[in-house]
Amino acid sequence: MTMKTYGVAVIGCGYMGKAHLEALSRHERTQVTAVVDANAAVARETARQFGIPRWHTDYRVFAGDRDVDAVVIATYPSTHLEITKEYLAHGKHVLCEKPVAANPADTQAFFRLCRRAKAKVMVGHILRHNETYRQAMQMIHSGKIGFPLVMRMSQVKQSQHWAGHLALLQDASPIVDCGVHYFDLMRWATGSELESVSGIGQRLDGDVPAHTYNYGLAAVAMADGSAGYFEAGWGQTLKTDFRKEFTGPKGRIEIIYQCFRPLSQQSLGNAIRFYDFASGEMTETNIPYEGKSTLSQISHFVRVMDGKAEPVPSLEDVCSAMHMALMADQAIREKRVLTNPDARCGQDIPLPHCIS
Template sequence: MQKVNVCLIGSGRAGMIHAHNYSKSVPRGAIVAVCDPVAATAQAAAAELGISKWYQDYREVLLDREVDAVLIACPTKYHREIAVAAAGAKKHIFCEKPMAMNVAECDEMIAAADQNGVKLQIGFMRRFDESFREAKKMIEEGEIGEIVLVKSQTRGPSKPKEWMFDIAKSNGPLAEVNSHDIDTLRWLTGSEVKRVFAIGGNFRNKEVANTYPDFYDNVIMNMEFENGMQGCIDGAMYVQYGYDARVEILGTDGVICIGDMHEKKLLTCTRHQAMKRPTMHSWTYLFKDAYIAEDISFVNAILDNTPVAVSGFDGKMAVYVVKAGNQSIVEKKIIELIK
């Protein structure tokens, strides 16, 4: 195999970012087909990508001998079913986060990939971002001493989709928004989460409070890691002011800050003594290069037969922490994560 031919399953925003990368920015990969249950959506995606092959049923994709790998970017509740079937068809798997609905589903996906000798990579693209990678290097070199606390926040401007309001179907903002933060903290601390305490509330979508009383659009989760380090996650949906993803790493001898609220190095001052600077509008812009890097990494792992950079175990542990956080919100107590 000289090049990895990929089929996108689920042609929403995240999926199409990957698809466009494979069409022009991944030298050893190519997008050859798309799959979406809505025919018009699948056709439109194929046309946008300049390819002719599209499917409505993922099972037909798995019969296509031209397809070497699938890129799963559909709603989380379908991830396990598609990934297990893809592994059985000897297709390599890139799965967007969250990996699955629960730990048991993650275990099934990991086992299926192992048993069939295919790669399984999870879409935590922040590990491929230049600033995050530099921060990781600085930590390893001891530039700020011993790590004490890692704080990570992600706040998104979009109003939640209807299915997101049902925590049983979406696992809530901790999964949809903060999976990246959870993985970032595991990666930067080099440790697993020992215990969590989380609080959540619905502040911006109060019209759904009666129908979805458990829904929260704002969450704070404190964590203690097995190595003694501390963590804090701040998540929010529908903040409207912009996309806001930042990290602070506090050490015994210093601090590392990643990210800011600004999209461009542009500042306007007017005769009204007002200052204006545009905020970051979307994660698609902020992590554009990181998406390309993770797609290249996935293809290289297949062609060079090397371990993937972000494993199924990484995806599983993020799901584990999400479930513990949601339990903490409901039960209003500290939740211990059992090894």
């Protein structure tokens, strides 16, 4: 039996849009039929580069198109709700980049809309499709380092494209924009929910929009007794620093990205470094580098569209991670500790009082 090839429109042709286009062009069952970018030169050049027949500056043009079965949304967070709404209204499947929205009201509206939709919706939590993280989580869940955990995580970047980061900062602080991935990791690792969060934020560069901050740190307590921090920033003078480390009473697991390994080891891919307290041994497992995992994510999305798999992560998991990120952001802005009265987003998405 011939399997259906899905026609896909990609909206937003920046860094992530191009990462999705690479993956879509490699997947045997997806064909990009149109690209859209608000910047006409970017849309035209992207269409030329990837050999895509049609391009436009208005995302609405392709929503009802019969050659479009699905849309990949890689624009800024404040636009995700309206684009999702338009394509779902035409029965198209949606793969939307995180974070799903730029504020709590749009976040609620997004999840309400998705739960009512007949078409499939998946949100781009790419680390859930990354083999290195999957194996690290398997090790944690099998009890190799024990519980409770201390989770130390940072995603700090010296910006190479400051104008792009300034545009993203208009919509979301780095604690929300990057944090949705890492708060999701905290839930994934512990299988538990947020208990409380506090934090600090700093405006380091003079042109950071007045309503936000470009460096933040959130301290998190989980309901199972685990604890952790997430540090995130984009700045012109910040030192790039990525830390993904999980420590328990029996040992420690650290994820080391290929680019941070010694030059002689980079061809081996990423590494999971495991310290076993009982034996005192340190072992390193190489995980062949698979790029940004966008291809694994697209492969899963195709199975979801086929009706053979559920979205990964589930919308409930996406909602809970976003809920944690918004609470962390609010705790930073209000300089107080926020506790989570109802630790997860329920069926009707009752986001907690602090963000409603």
